[in-house]
Amino acid sequence: MNERRSQQGGPRLPKRGLTAAAVLVATLAAVVALAGVALAAGQSAPAAGAATASAPVPSPAFTHPVPMVTTSIGTTVDVTQCYTCHSGKYDQWLESSPYTGGPYGELKGHNVTLAEAYTNVDHNTEEPLVNDCQHCMSPFSTRTFGGELNPSPWTSPVDISSYVQPTDQTGPWNLVAPYAAAESGGPHPGYFLPADHVAYKPAASDPLGGAFEAIGCRSCHDVSSQVQVGTKLVPRLAWFNGDTFAYEPVDPADPNELCTKCHATDDSRSAPAGSVHDGLQCVDCHMNDYNGQNADGHDHSFSAGLPADAFAQTSCAQKGCHANGAHPRVTGLKTSFHDPGSYMANQATDDAGVLLPGLDGLLYDSTARHNIHAVTCDTCHHPEEVKASYTVVYSSKPNLVVGGKRIEESSIPKTATTGEVSLWARPRGGDPQEYALLTKAGGASAAAGSAFALKSADPFTVNSHIFVTQGYLGVAGDEFPGLGRGVEATVWVKAAVRLSSSAARVRHDSKVTLITTVAPNKKGKAVKLYAALNGGAWKLVKSLTLGASSSVKYTWKTPSATGSYRLQARWAGDGANKANTSAARTIKVY
Numbered sequence: 319m320n321e322r323r324s325q326q327g328g329p330r331l332p333k334r335g336l337t338a339a340a341v342l343v344a345t346l347a348a349v350v351a352l353a354g355v356a357l358a359a360g361q362s363a364p365a366a367g368a369a370t371a372s373a374p375v376p377s378p379a380f381t382h383p384v385p386m387v388t389t390s391i392g393t394t395v396d397v398t399q400c401y402t403c404h405s406g407k408y409d410q411w412l413e414s415s416p417y418t419g420g421p422y423g424e425l426k427g428h429n430v431t432l433a434e435a436y437t438n439v440d441h442n443t444e445e446p447l448v449n450d451c452q453h454c455m456s457p458f459s460t461r462t463f464g465g466e467l468n469p470s471p472w473t474s475p476v477d478i479s480s481y482v483q484p485t486d487q488t489g490p491w492n493l494v495a496p497y498a499a500a501e502s503g504g505p506h507p508g509y510f511l512p513a514d515h516v517a518y519k520p521a522a523s524d525p526l527g528g529a530f531e532a533i534g535c536r537s538c539h540d541v542s543s544q545v546q547v548g549t550k551l552v553p554r555l556a557w558f559n560g561d562t563f564a565y566e567p568v569d570p571a572d573p574n575e576l577c578t579k580c581h582a583t584d585d586s587r588s589a590p591a592g593s594v595h596d597g598l599q600c601v602d603c604h605m606n607d608y609n610g611q612n613a614d615g616h617d618h619s620f621s622a623g624l625p626a627d628a629f630a631q632t633s634c635a636q637k638g639c640h641a642n643g644a645h646p647r648v649t650g651l652k653t654s655f656h657d658p659g660s661y662m663a664n665q666a667t668d669d670a671g672v673l674l675p676g677l678d679g680l681l682y683d684s685t686a687r688h689n690i691h692a693v694t695c696d697t698c699h700h701p702e703e704v705k706a707s708y709t710v711v712y713s714s715k716p717n718l719v720v721g722g723k724r725i726e727e728s729s730i731p732k733t734a735t736t737g738e739v740s741l742w743a744r745p746r747g748g749d750p751q752e753y754a755l756l757t758k759a760g761g762a763s764a765a766a767g768s769a770f771a772l773k774s775a776d777p778f779t780v781n782s783h784i785f786v787t788q789g790y791l792g793v794a795g796d797e798f799p800g801l802g803r804g805v806e807a808t809v810w811v812k813a814a815v816r817l818s819s820s821a822a823r824v825r826h827d828s829k830v831t832l833i834t835t836v837a838p839n840k841k842g843k844a845v846k847l848y849a850a851l852n853g854g855a856w857k858l859v860k861s862l863t864l865g866a867s868s869s870v871k872y873t874w875k876t877p878s879a880t881g882s883y884r885l886q887a888r889w890a891g892d893g894a895n896k897a898n899t900s901a902a903r904t905i906k907v908y
Contacts, residue, residue, distance in 0.1 A: 382553055384542050398511045400535040407535075410618040415668040426621050428533045429454070431508030432500050435532065436482035443606025447485045449478045454580040456530045457537055460560030481530060497530060538576060540565045552710050573601050592793065593692045603633040624650060625656045631893040639788045651698070653690040663690040687802025695734035696789045696803045699725050701770070705784050706806040712837050712895065720772040720807070725788055727766030735789030737842045741772040742785040742798055743809070753798040755784070779838060780894040784808045810896045813837065815845075817900040818885040826880050826907050832872045834887040838895065839868040846888050847872060859885070876907045883907055 373718070383804025385399030435642045436447060452459050459481075479485050483494055510530040518668045531537070539553040539657040543565070556565040557579045568576040575601040581587045581597040589595040595603075607615035631647055634640045640648045654661035687697050704722040711717065725735055736751065746755045756774045764770070772786065787804030811875035813836050820831035834845050847859040862870045876883075884902045891897030 320605070331493060333868055348482045371680065378572055381793050382541060382544050382551055395538050397531055398506065398509075400541075404535070407618045413619045418884075430532060431511050432481070432497055432530045432532065433493060436478070436491065439491075440488065442491055443487055443491060446487055446489075447478050447482060451478060454533070456532050457558045457560040458531050460563070468651070469745050490777040500530070513831070515707065540567070541568075545570075548625065572599075574599055589691045592799075593693060593694050596695070602636075602718075606633040606636055611642055621653065623649070653688050655690045661685060663688070681798065682802035684806070687800060694789075694803060695730050696725075696787065696799075697861045699730040699735075699787050701725060701739055702786050705807060707808040707810060708784075709812060709896070710778055711808045711812045711898070712779055715777055716774055717777045718809060720774075720784065720786060722770060722805075723784060724760070724764060724766055724770060730789075734761050737766070737768075738762070739764075739770045739772060739775060739786060739788045740804075742787065742804075743774075743782050755796050756784075778809050778811050781811050781896065783807075811858045812898040813840065813889050813891070813893075813895040815887055815889050815898045815900040817847075817885065818904055819885070819901050819903050823891050823906045824876055824903065826876050826878050828876055830874045830876060832887075832903075833875050834862065834864075834867060834870075834872070834900070835867075835869040836889050837868065840889065840892070841866055841868055843892070844890065845870060846885050846890075847874075848888060850884045851879065853878075853884075856886070880907050 329531045336730070385396050385402075388808045414427040418692055426685075435440075435451070465727065477492075481493065481497055482489065482491055483742050492498065497510050500508060503610075504511070509532055511534070533539075537558055538555065540556040540558075541553045543554040543556070543761070544551040545554050553567045554565075554578060555570050555573065557576050559566050566579075578588070581600075587600075589598060601616055603622045604620045622748060623634070625782050628647075629635055629640075629649055634648050634655075650656060651659070687693070692768045704720060709719060710722065720741055722739075724737060738758055739760055740758045742753050742757045743756055756776065757772050759770045759772050761767075785801070785804045786807070787799055793799045816835045818833045818835075824830055832847065834847070835841070836845060841864055843864050844861055845864055847854040849859050852882060859874065860872060862872055864870050874885075883905045885905065886902050887900040
């Protein structure tokens, strides 16, 4: 469950991707749907269509009820009562985010049942079940222990073994009583909501008996606190914090704040600067009324559509985005919309749960750059005619020129790129943070489709990865824009191998001094001498070991057979440099 809450000091949550995770926008409905500025209850606001700006707004006559249920041992809020008035939203919630290609196969989105949350084989074999799961999966259950409410002050985590056993990674996993009955029984099959177990006899300290509510209405709406939006009072948008067992109000103008409580940036659901979706709220796509079923606002299925849907049935078709379908096959592009399991970042965290350095977890993962939240024009549109690899010989002088053609303006908006092309590099196998800008070419005046040549002022001394980018919106010109936003190539650096001889013409059965040098320094490595007579086959003369100066001297006794001998020194290569052979030296033996 790679969802980490962006909350200082909170306990660390499990670390994996789309697990049906969390509160994303769990029911942002009324507050965001009505938009505008949320005013404190009872405060006046301009009425739509009012004749003058000073026209008073009548005080709302409706006060949202606090849904209650009376059990045999007490009265408490009953989330199931929400569905009595909001049956349409409940039906949408039942269909929420029906993605089946995510990291954990058949896991869905916000409507995960108790069994789906805790008995999923794919998830449980990859990551252990931990107590913190419920902070997002069912925040109102974080204080319950087998049906008994942990008394205040609350300091211990929920015991997840009171819901599912075993808690190892081998299974098989099964719900335990009384939750096992939720798989098929009750008015809401699959869920263990308050109304499903009124007859259950829990401890007197917990009239709800430790219900597993999942990600329900009151996970994101505080029904006991209303705000006035326009002429209506609506439940306050808020996140229920299982640590403090209290609501944290959320500004309706920034619903992303609610989403990121569980969908933290370690899964890269925030659109970084320069991405084509920069500036959008989560609700713009995931609660968009893309299928026309909501007369009063947002769609609580939390879906942006599915790859198999007609274009008009996806959020991409909304006005201001791809309404006219001008971009070819926008819903078929290789993004996380098409294949969430392959293109979500799942950026690694360290042992403390801190995101490793990188731009929203995307800088050093070219596949994750196709995450639909972060995709940029230059994710797909790259400079052309850049080779897949370049081979140079070790030198102390510049030894690489990378040529190609700029992106054609017809394939990418002018506003999405510039004519400036950049060359970046790092040593092959080196620290991923070592990407460095080597050189630039061109600028805004450079014509689309025109040729460029990037000449590195510094020589390449070891095998390296290079990247050629054009545009990289959203980052400074000297800031690495991230893998996937350019063309990747490999620079193979051959060692420089030289062979010299003390003479070019000698008598047979005499001696010649041969000196072999390899650069860069390969002290202690082997180098081999070969000879071929009169154009014949090469034969090994001697295997030698390079000295401290990466050179070795050898005295060659010339054979008795006379003729023209060609000699070469060969170095076999290593992880830093490719193998190379010296130029042949010809020695006439008479």
